[in-house]
Amino acid sequence: MNINALMDMTYGMYVVTSRDEDKKVGCFVNTVTQITAENPIILVSINKKSYTNEIIKKNKKFNVSILSEKTDPKIIGTFGFTSSRDNDKFVDVNYKIISEIPVIDENICGYLVCELLQVIDAETHDIFIARVMDAEKESNNEPMTYSYYHREIKGRAPKEAPTYVEEKEEEVKVEEKSQYKCKICGYVHDENKSSTKFDELPDDWKCPICGRPKSDFEKI
Amino acid sequence: MNINALMDMTYGMYVVTSRDEDKKVGCFVNTVTQITAENPIILVSINKKSYTNEIIKKNKKFNVSILSEKTDPKIIGTFGFTSSRDNDKFVDVNYKIISEIPVIDENICGYLVCELLQVIDAETHDIFIARVMDAEKESNNEPMTYSYYHREIKGRAPKEAPTYVEEKEEEVKVEEKSQYKCKICGYVHDENKSSTKFDELPDDWKCPICGRPKSDFEKI
Numbered sequence: 001m002n003i004n005a006l007m008d009m010t011y012g013m014y015v016v017t018s019r020d021e022d023k024k025v026g027c028f029v030n031t032v033t034q035i036t037a038e039n040p041i042i043l044v045s046i047n048k049k050s051y052t053n054e055i056i057k058k059n060k061k062f063n064v065s066i067l068s069e070k071t072d073p074k075i076i077g078t079f080g081f082t083s084s085r086d087n088d089k090f091v092d093v094n095y096k097i098i099s100e101i102p103v104i105d106e107n108i109c110g111y112l113v114c115e116l117l118q119v120i121d122a123e124t125h126d127i128f129i130a131r132v133m134d135a136e137k138e139s140n141n142e143p144m145t146y147s148y149y150h151r152e153i154k155g156r157a158p159k160e161a162p163t164y165v166e167e168k169e170e171e172v173k174v175e176e177k178s179q180y181k182c183k184i185c186g187y188v189h190d191e192n193k194s195s196t197k198f199d200e201l202p203d204d205w206k207c208p209i210c211g212r213p214k215s216d217f218e219k220i
Numbered sequence: 221m222n223i224n225a226l227m228d229m230t231y232g233m234y235v236v237t238s239r240d241e242d243k244k245v246g247c248f249v250n251t252v253t254q255i256t257a258e259n260p261i262i263l264v265s266i267n268k269k270s271y272t273n274e275i276i277k278k279n280k281k282f283n284v285s286i287l288s289e290k291t292d293p294k295i296i297g298t299f300g301f302t303s304s305r306d307n308d309k310f311v312d313v314n315y316k317i318i319s320e321i322p323v324i325d326e327n328i329c330g331y332l333v334c335e336l337l338q339v340i341d342a343e344t345h346d347i348f349i350a351r352v353m354d355a356e357k358e359s360n361n362e363p364m365t366y367s368y369y370h371r372e373i374k375g376r377a378p379k380e381a382p383t384y385v386e387e388k389e390e391e392v393k394v395e396e397k398s399q400y401k402c403k404i405c406g407y408v409h410d411e412n413k414s415s416t417k418f419d420e421l422p423d424d425w426k427c428p429i430c431g432r433p434k435s436d437f438e439k440i
Contacts, residue, residue, distance in 0.1 A: 012230030
């Protein structure tokens, strides 16, 4: 078995949000899939460890924000690499409330308002099958795909994502320049591609994906 | 509700195949999704009217061929717009047998060998949840995405696909040139983009997607 064959499957980039009384929750996912065309049904797979998983089971309603290539990649860091259990993920994020649940308001393509029909146990993950109750387009931006995120933003899947694969470090070294990788989200600051050496980045510089400080980076 | 918002969801292009004794069956799908990372589980949604759906329930095994941008679009026509009930879809297609079931052998990215775990009823469609038993890469070609197919090959989803949306005809007319649309698969021969007028195409010209003759085209 060559597990890399699964990496040729194509995905979009989404934030699934819900609400537990006054607490807004959400997580990044790449496995939102339309199942039926009439009275559309969609599904999404979410790790059982995710706090958003727990809240969707309780609330039975969630929204899906469809990220575009113009959505700030910090959104992926905030919703993919931190937990709603400990943080208010929405504190630095523009959002609006649709049917009582937040929707990301940062250059998304559009959103879906969903009502839970069924939860299917799939070992480490749950599959949430839901009816689309409402859907709106917010822009004509190109949808962000996982391959765009991986190729252009140098991001990778969170460890809890269905598509997570531990990647081998790339051994590209040119002119003594180095690559520094964020231990939290995998973002690579590549001195071959940046005009600024890692050591010359300001002390308060933060990972553009997950917002962690320079001390969370390691040379690769 | 703006149903077009669902069209910003991102999909790959796949052919799902199975076997009923000596009969090889298969259909085009765009909803193959990885669900878990460990001991990977995937799912695929297939219309209940599809003969392949019936055979997967019986055989409990299927293969997934991941189409690439270099895969001949005729494959999509053959597997998306005809039925295995009436045709041998494999007659003009290169394939090989992996674990007793065919895999498309036409510049695919790779394939998955799957064993059915569970079938979930979703109104017009069934969701097949399956374990990936084997997976191989066949090329490093770029995976074909639905948006690439729609944009570059001018194709659209088969009527039975979960993502099917009836599209409004485009009203683009420049210099008296016309567009002719295949009534079967929706492929558009656009005289603005082609060097050959529709009337000047040879009589034996066939739709590059589904192989139907010129008589199945209408001016739009």
